[in-house]
Amino acid sequence: MPDLHPYAASESNSSGRLFFESSPDYRSEYQRDRDRIVHSAAFRRLEYKTQVFVNHEGDMFRTRLTHSIEVAQIGRSIARVLGINEDLTESIALAHDLGHTPFGHAGQDALNQCMKDFGGFEHNLQSLRVVDELEERYAEFSGLNLTFETREGILKHCSTQRALELGDVGQRFIDGRQPGLEAQLVNLADGIAYNNHDVDDGLRSGLLSIEQLSEIHLFQEQYDIVNAAYPTLPQRRVIHEVVRRMINCQVTDLIETSTARIVALAPQTLADVRNAGQALIGFSDEMAEHNQRLKRFLRNNLYQHYKVRRMSTKAGRIISSLFRAFIDDSRLLPPDYYDRLDLLDKGQGSTGQARIVADYIAGMTDRFAIGEYERMFDPGQLT
Numbered sequence: 001m002p003d004l005h006p007y008a009a010s011e012s013n014s015s016g017r018l019f020f021e022s023s024p025d026y027r028s029e030y031q032r033d034r035d036r037i038v039h040s041a042a043f044r045r046l047e048y049k050t051q052v053f054v055n056h057e058g059d060m061f062r063t064r065l066t067h068s069i070e071v072a073q074i075g076r077s078i079a080r081v082l083g084i085n086e087d088l089t090e091s092i093a094l095a096h097d098l099g100h101t102p103f104g105h106a107g108q109d110a111l112n113q114c115m116k117d118f119g120g121f122e123h124n125l126q127s128l129r130v131v132d133e134l135e136e137r138y139a140e141f142s143g144l145n146l147t148f149e150t151r152e153g154i155l156k157h158c159s160t161q162r163a164l165e166l167g168d169v170g171q172r173f174i175d176g177r178q179p180g181l182e183a184q185l186v187n188l189a190d191g192i193a194y195n196n197h198d199v200d201d202g203l204r205s206g207l208l209s210i211e212q213l214s215e216i217h218l219f220q221e222q223y224d225i226v227n228a229a230y231p232t233l234p235q236r237r238v239i240h241e242v243v244r245r246m247i248n249c250q251v252t253d254l255i256e257t258s259t260a261r262i263v264a265l266a267p268q269t270l271a272d273v274r275n276a277g278q279a280l281i282g283f284s285d286e287m288a289e290h291n292q293r294l295k296r297f298l299r300n301n302l303y304q305h306y307k308v309r310r311m312s313t314k315a316g317r318i319i320s321s322l323f324r325a326f327i328d329d330s331r332l333l334p335p336d337y338y339d340r341l342d343l344l345d346k347g348q349g350s351t352g353q354a355r356i357v358a359d360y361i362a363g364m365t366d367r368f369a370i371g372e373y374e375r376m377f378d379p380g381q382l383t
């Protein structure tokens with residue numbers, strides 16, 4: 001790895017792990033975080049979780065797994081240029097969606113609605129819960145015992161109330177401080193990845209058209225350039241060429257804007273970054289505006305497309321039916337949940353029970369949730 005700036009996260013300024021462990025012999029602490037994430041069950045399940053399209057709609061679309069890998073790729077490229085910690089960037093990127101429910105945002109909204117009397121459901125918090133508590137892989141501790149910096153990066157936002165309950169990792173929301181640069185970076189790399197791959201998947205699925213996208217400056221500008229340079233190129237390749245150039249424009253703007261902000265503020269330490277009063281990683285105002293327009297466009301034309309809405313409505317119904325059934329009778333949950341159920345039931349009553357049900361549902365893949373729904377409600381499956 002190239003030399004890190006002193007304000008980048010590193011082993012010398014790390015806030016360490018919750019449970020002390022001696023340093024790995026041949027890896028950095030953040031490589032170890034990444035490796036633990038890659039070996040986790042929640043990470044493998046991302047392969048069968050929806051981004052926009054339900055997992056079984058086609059093998060060509062993005063899933064949460066390929067999305068996370070794209071975020072890691074974009075994040076690492078930028079981290080290296082900026083001289084900040086590439087390993088940490090990668091580990092945050094690969095972990096950032098671990099807490100996602102099946103069926104993308106429709107699933108998250110439905111579960112949040114189900115949990116409204118029990119503290120709500122938020123996928124950021126759930127990602128943290130996965131790495132802090134839910135993974136059961138190590139003899140010495142529950143969860144993955146990741147470094148503070150990876151955990152801080154996973155927790156993109158949270159309410160003050162929640163922050164108070166979370167302790168050290170929530171403290172910055174109370175104090176109004178920034179996270180490290182690697183966390184700031186992944187937050188934006190996430191947006192670059194999904195905005196652009198949703199354009200690509202939207203066109204591939206036929207739910208979006210090139211004509212519609214002509215109102216989006218980011219798209220149209222690159223489309224004109226590609227068409228002028230390669231007038232006979234088949235449409236499919238034109239689209240890929242445009243999308244890759246769109247990503248490049250956004251990445252370039254982010255690198256240049258962030259570099260200028262870092263130079264202007266001249267942080268000396270990680271503490272300077274945290275106390276800067278604003279994020280140092282960011283887009284120019286112009287690019288931020290273009291991004292907002294693209295986001296709005298995708299919301300109105302892709303995420304609200306009637307075919308996607310039908311899927312979302314159905315997905316929401318599956319989630320809330322499962323939730324209600326498990327809340328009414330928690331002994332319908334698989335037996336591995338009973339110990340925790342008894343424990344939380346004693347401590348927190350129905351709120352604890354609801355949290356276990358939410359953990360179970362959030363951990364499902366799209367296809368498992370559909371199968372579970374059939375097992376629970378299909379009269380043809382009484383045997």
Ligand code: MG
Nearest residue numbers: 067096097190
């Ligand atoms: Mg994401």
